[in-house]
Amino acid sequence: MQEFELPIAWRPDDGVIAHANITAQMRRYQIPSYEAFLQRSVEDPDWFWKAFFDDIGFHWHTPYERTVDLSEGKPFAKWFVGGRLNWTYNALERHVQSGRGEAIALRWEGEEGTVRAYTYAQLLDEVNALARGLQALGVQPGDRVGLFLPFIPETAIALLAVSRIGAIALPLFSGFGPEPIISRMQDAEAEWLFIADGFPRRGKIVPMKETALTALESLPQVKRVIVVARAQRDMRIDPAREVRYTDLLQAGDFEAPAFDSETPCMMIYTSGTTGKPKAALHVHAGFPIKAAQDMYHLFDLKPTDTMSWLTDIGWMMGPWLIMGGLILGATVFMYDGSPDYPAPDRVWDMVERHGVTVLGVTPTLIRALMRESAEYADRHPMPTLRLLGSTGEPWNPEPWLWTLEHVGKNRAPIINYSGGTEISGGILGCTVLRPLKPCSFNTVVPGVDAEALNEQGEPVRDEIGLLVVRNLNPGMTRGFWRDRERYLETYWSRFENLWYHGDLSMIDAEGFWYILGRADDTLKIAGKRVGPAEIESVLVEHPDVVEAGVIGVPDELKGQAAVAFVVLRPGTEFTDALAEALRALVAERMGKPLTPKAVYAVPELPKTRNAKIMRRVIRAAYLGEPTGDLSALENPQSVEAIKALR
Structure with a gap:
């Protein structure tokens, strides 16, 4: 995958490191290095969680007696046993009582231009x-x-x-x-x-x-x-x-x-690859705490920050932004509208006008905004912006580098962030204490013990593995709503006593992580396992291609062959010559055996409302198989265009 070969693109300066939340925490507890901090966060969860609560001033109505109870097994861990709390107290009264009642908690702008603040x-x-x-x-x-x-x-x-x-x-x-x-x-x-x-x-x-x-x-x-x-x-x-x-x-x-502490406060439905959507159940001492912890350690969020994420309440990033941002006492900025209306610079303009310091985007949004001239971003200096966040799907190098240059001004790093609804946030992320390579994650989330395993359950480096979590954290769902067996089958049946997240991952020789798509989207071509994102990243390098989705189809010779679906830039005609050029590009970059068997142009790719490409839907529509649950699709009409290609 070509981004593995790209050099460091961003390095923290001394000022960034000196003022980071983690630096202050390491100094307070006399921890000599970030590596030592990570190790202690995993080996000593009692210390780690108490230190976090103490550092942010988290309030327990009744202090907890034990950090975690495993008497019912790892899948049904109970956290902060004996503790009593209300997460909303920590998002509201705690700040008012500390003298910050007049600080702005929530600022909102509607597409029509209305602004409100609380x-x-x-x-x-x-x-x-x-x-x-x-x-x-x-x-x-x-x-x-x-x-x-x-x-x-x-x-x-x-x-x-x-x-x-x-x-x-x-x-x-x-x-x-x-x-x-x-x-x-x-x-x-x-x-x-x-x-x-x-x-x-x-x-x-x-x-x-x-x-x-x-x-x-x-x-x-x-x-x-x-x-x-x-x-x-x-x-x-x-x-x-x-x-x-x-x-x-x-x-x-x-x-x-x-x-x-184990009282439920939210259930969020997330689509499965088959069957009905599943409802992840979250509790007062779970999702809100994990959201705040990730923001504190990865996004370096402080009470002086204004954080925004282009999201919806139905995507976990909506509740995540509200819960974590308010618990940490920051200003949460919400936007209700199209990111490029009435002009392509709407988002960059809002960042300037509202003093946004941390902005969350998706690679899909950036690819869409890249269709317009970079001048729309370049005209906005965005001096307050100090961090960018990204989640929902893997990057490819061109939009990542474009974002760093034109949005981050080569100053604000991109905090790549990957986890899920079921885990209340991140498994992998980035810290401002370490350099960044394009598309990568430069750390596991503090408190998380993640690994990439092969099919035999052995750790691997410099090759594609399956993402697992070896320890526990309070953000893990307490199960699926009234579906115990499906929960156990989904996360706890693949490897014994390990949370199997279902993502393909890789750790390179320098310790940078990459997410390569979902494991159930994996292609196995002529005996070689390859993530669809690898081939997709090559395809979108072509100047005529905006987006790509790759699936595996049965092949008598190779077992499986790749088939690619591309969305072209407006005004581009899809010809046999272009299709052949795209096949040749993949052959050159990935090797001839991985050349797509066919390339098709489609108006759009099926996506969820949080911008994830639904490859299983592409595969089913193309092969004439049942497409399963489509309720999470943003654009169900896209499926018919793929069916018509059969």
Whole structure:
């Protein structure tokens, strides 16, 4: 894979290292090096988690007695035994009581240009008012509450208020149609639902409420629907079932109850390769803590920072941003709109206007913005921007280097971050204490003991392996909602007592990690295992190719052969000559045996709403097999174009 051969592209200067959170932590505990810090974080979890809590001032209503209990086995570990807390207290009261009530907690901009901001004191008052209203409505601890909302302040407030009273938030993608809402609400047996009347996209209103009402026809168990007037449409309210968000608010104090550390606060559905979506269950002393810890150690987040991620509440990065950012006392900046509307520099302009210091993107977004001139990014110095984050899919070198140069100005490093919904954040990441190579991860996440194994369970270097986690962390899901066996089969059956994450990974000779795609997307051509991202990275080097998706198909000679699907730059004609040029490029870079058997041009690749290419869907559509669950697809129409190629 050609990015393994690229040199160091960014190095930290002395100032970055001196002011990093980890540097301060190492100094405080007299740890001589980052390597020693990593080792201690894994070998001594009692110390590691207590040190983190002490360093950020985390509040336990009742201190925990034991860090982790393994009496039911590693898959069912219980964390911070005996401890009682409410994660929302740590996101709100803790900051107000420490004298930071007037600091900005939440800032939001809508696509139409509206801007709103909440101090920590104001946000606490609003969350308390909604918590009181939800209790008056009849929401009980343990109830599941759907959040079908765009990325607006009320979404963060609802997430906080639902957790605050002991109920379980169920985030739903704002772009869902009725069917995925129905399937998730039914599976969760959710009785309450937040919706918005609509939201603007590219100057038009997306009618969310109509979608929700269609879904509700099949959800008789839903008792009440809370309607947020995002689009300010003149919507009629059915008083028997609906209540306006503003009418639900009840001003007054609300004392956050303390819950056992293992009390559920959220369930997030994530798509499987087969079967129905699975709901990862997360608890008060799980997801919020892991999100904050990753931000503290990898993204170097401080109370003086403004952090933004271009995301949705239905992708784990939405709750991750809200929970972790507020626990650490930073300003969370939310944007509800298209990143290139009304102009291609919308995001860069917002970074400047709102003083964003940490910005999260995806490689897919960068590839899309690269279609326009780099001048749109170059015209914005973005002096406050000190870190970039990326997750969701592997990079290829060209957009990574473009981002470092034109967005980061060769100053702000790209914190590559990989993990998942089921683990509440990262397994692999980057630290500002070490140099960066394009597309790589320069560290495991502190507190995580990760490894790349071959099929026999042996560690490998300089070759593709299977990503596993050998230890435990509190962010790991407490299981799938009412599906114990599927949880065990998915993560704990591949290797004994190891969390098998399902990603292909590689560690190079210098210790840099790479993620090469999902293991179930692996190709085995003429006996050689290859990740699809390796071939895709070569294809997108061609100037006419914007994106690529590669699958393996049965082949009598090789066992499997690669077939490539490419999205071309606007105005490019797909010809036999171009297809042959792309095949030749792969042959030159990867070796003749890995040359794609065929190359097809398609208008778009099937993707989830968090920008992951759905290769299993491409494969099934191309081979005429059942495509399985498509509810997470952003663009289901893309499947028909692939079927037509058969």
